[in-house]
Structure formats: structure tokens, C-alpha cells
Amino acid sequence: MSRNAALFALLCLVWGLTFLPVRIASAHTSPLLLAAARFVIAGGLLLLWAGRDAGRVPPAAWPRLIGTALLVNTANYAFLFWGAAHAPSGLSAIVNMATIPIWTLIAVRLIEGEAITGRRLLAIALGTAGLGFLFGQRLSGGVGSGDALEAWGLASVAFGTLCYCIGAVLSRPIVGTMPTLTLTLASWQTAIGAAGLIVVTLVLEPVGTAELAGLLAWPVAPALAFLVGAGSLIGFTIFIRLLRDWGAFGAGLYAFxxxxxxxxxxxxxxxxxxxxxEAIGAALMFAAAAIALRR
Incomplete structure (x- = not known):
């Protein structure tokens, strides 16, 4: 096995497991506080990693950088973490990762005016049908984990993913203006997104010394450490390397x-x-993602 293939396997494992600690930790702390803590730590470490390049963002890029950061990280992860706290981690991962290429097709059409071909329409239709299978019985009360907010949790994950895709498409014009491209952009988007998550958390959740101390308690502390260390730093580092060596298509295959x-x-x-x-819904959504990601 080549080194990149081994790294790809590790990336799939790490990002596949990130929904589990969110689900576990959210039973003991606010999901919004958990998201804010993750991105405060990850944002600071990514800025240190970017080094001097972090200070070389063109002044004209800042308004779009701030706006996209609030979409890609603040809105996305606020809805994602809240949703994952109320929906099964596996289904949350399916809704999140399999809808990324579908929402991106729609965002590219609405923002950049790119035509939606017949193949892409098929991908959107299959993805919509897959979501229907995942949501249908939950909305009718026929199946679920027992959480009354489970259907709303999956909807929250889907909406957060849509925010991410809109922000990602809006980020394209400024990517080429950044030193070391992906790293600098992601560093600032993470740090600014963290600031936004802090504001959202303070507005919507009670945050005091007890809540902050809870981040250091079991099982929240190891879950947070995994999200920062494995999910953000290790996963992102591997993704950048695969993006460089395999291109966006190859690196994006982790979604399957x-x-x-x-x-x-x-x-x-x-x-x-x-x-x-769930199996039928997942199969339809994976098929939709495969069609959307096709070269």
C-alpha cells in the first residue's frame, strides 16, 4: 500500500469517527459550547501552523473571508453539532457528507450560474429521494432512536451542510489570493468561525465556570481532544496532502x-x-454523491 493510500484510509477512519465523540460529549455539555471550544483551539493551532503567511491576507479579501468563515464554520458547525446531538451519529455523517456534492451543485448554479446538466439533476433527485427515506418514517414516528428531536437533528445537519457549501463556493474567488492557499484560508476561516461560535454560544446557552469546567471532565475532555487533534489537525493535514497529490476528486472520495x-x-x-x-436512503445518497463527484 502506498503512503497516500494509507493516509487516505486514516483520513476516512478519523473523519468517520468524529460524529461519535460529538454525540457522546453532547450528552454532558452544550453542543454549541463543544463546537466553540473545538474551533477556538483548532483555530489557534492552525494560525500558528500558517506562521507568517497568516498575516499576508490581501486587504480586499477580508470582507469575503469573514463572511465565508461565518458560513463555513460558525453556521455550519452550530447546526451540525446541535443536530448530531439529537440524531444517530451514523445518519448524521451520511446526511453531512453525502449532501456536500449535491448542495455544492445547487450553490454553484445559484451563485456562479453554472448550468445543471441532466446528470447533475439526476444526482439531486437521488439525493432528495435518499433524504426522504431517512426522514420519512421519523417524521411519521415509525422509527428512530427515541429522541423527539431526531428528525429536526438530521434537518439541522442538512442545513448546516448547505451553509458550508454556500460558503465554500463563495470562497473560490479569494483562494488564489492567499499565500499557501488552503492552509491560510482554512486557518482564518477556523479562527473567525470560532469567534462566531463563541458569540452564538453566549447568546443561546448559559456559560459559566461550571460549564467551562465541564469541558475538562470525562467524557467531554477526551472527546474534545479527539475532535481537535484527530478531526481538525490530523484530518486536515492529510486532506491537504491528498488534495495536492490526488486532486479534489480523489481527496473527496472520503465522503463514500x-x-x-x-x-x-x-x-x-x-x-x-x-x-x-436507512440502508435504502444511504444507498440513494451515496449514488447521488457518486454521480455528482464524477469527473
Missing amino acids: VSPVIAVIAGVLLLDEPFGRS
């Missing part, structure tokens, strides 16, 4: 593997439900 890992982990470790309706 990581959700499978998330489902298996959720079923085995948290006894999360995964029946025929």
Missing part, C-alpha cells in the same frame, strides 16, 4: 467511506438504529 465507518461505530458502540429505510 467515512459515513460507512460512522454507521458501523454508531451501531456497535451506541446501539443506534439502522434498518432497511
Whole structure:
């Protein structure tokens, strides 16, 4: 196995498991506070990694950089973490990763005016049908994990992912103006997104010494450490390397593997439900993603 193939396998494993600590830690602390803590730490470390390049952002790029950071990280992860706290981790991963190429197609059409071909329309239709299978029985009360907000949790994950895709498309014009491209952009988007998450958390959640101390308690502390160390730093480092060596298409293939890992982990470790309706929905969404990601 080549080094990049081994790194790809590690990336799929790490990002497939990130929904598990979110689900576990959110039972003991606010999901918004957890998201804010993750990005405060990760943002600071990424800025240190970018070094002097972090200070070389063109002045004209700052308004778009701030706006996209609030979409890609603040809005995305506020909805994502809240949703993952109420929905099974495996299904949250499927909705998140499999809808990225679908929402991106729609965002590119609305923002950049790129035509939606017949193949892309098929991808959107399949993805919509897949979401229907995942949501249908939950909305009718026929299946679920017992959380009354489970359907809303999946909807929150889907909406957060849409915010991410809109922000990603809006980021394209400024990517080429950044030193070391992806690293500098991601560093500032993470740091600015963290600031936005702090504001959202303070407005919506009670935050005091007890809540902050809870971040250092079991099982929140190891979950947070995994999200920062493995999810943000290791995962992002590997993704940048694969983006360089394999291109966006090859690096993006993690979206087909990581959700499978998330489902298996959720079923085995948290006894999360995964029946025929979920399997059909997942298959349709993976097919949609495959069509959308086709070269």
C-alpha cells in the first residue's frame, strides 16, 4: 500500500469517527459550547501552523473571508453539532457528507450560474429521494432512536451542510489570493468561525465556570481532544496532502467511506438504529454523491 493510500484510509477512519465523540460529549455539555471550544483551539493551532503567511491576507479579501468563515464554520458547525446531538451519529455523517456534492451543485448554479446538466439533476433527485427515506418514517414516528428531536437533528445537519457549501463556493474567488492557499484560508476561516461560535454560544446557552469546567471532565475532555487533534489537525493535514497529490476528486472520495465507518461505530458502540429505510436512503445518497463527484 502506498503512503497516500494509507493516509487516505486514516483520513476516512478519523473523519468517520468524529460524529461519535460529538454525540457522546453532547450528552454532558452544550453542543454549541463543544463546537466553540473545538474551533477556538483548532483555530489557534492552525494560525500558528500558517506562521507568517497568516498575516499576508490581501486587504480586499477580508470582507469575503469573514463572511465565508461565518458560513463555513460558525453556521455550519452550530447546526451540525446541535443536530448530531439529537440524531444517530451514523445518519448524521451520511446526511453531512453525502449532501456536500449535491448542495455544492445547487450553490454553484445559484451563485456562479453554472448550468445543471441532466446528470447533475439526476444526482439531486437521488439525493432528495435518499433524504426522504431517512426522514420519512421519523417524521411519521415509525422509527428512530427515541429522541423527539431526531428528525429536526438530521434537518439541522442538512442545513448546516448547505451553509458550508454556500460558503465554500463563495470562497473560490479569494483562494488564489492567499499565500499557501488552503492552509491560510482554512486557518482564518477556523479562527473567525470560532469567534462566531463563541458569540452564538453566549447568546443561546448559559456559560459559566461550571460549564467551562465541564469541558475538562470525562467524557467531554477526551472527546474534545479527539475532535481537535484527530478531526481538525490530523484530518486536515492529510486532506491537504491528498488534495495536492490526488486532486479534489480523489481527496473527496472520503465522503463514500467515512459515513460507512460512522454507521458501523454508531451501531456497535451506541446501539443506534439502522434498518432497511436507512440502508435504502444511504444507498440513494451515496449514488447521488457518486454521480455528482464524477469527473
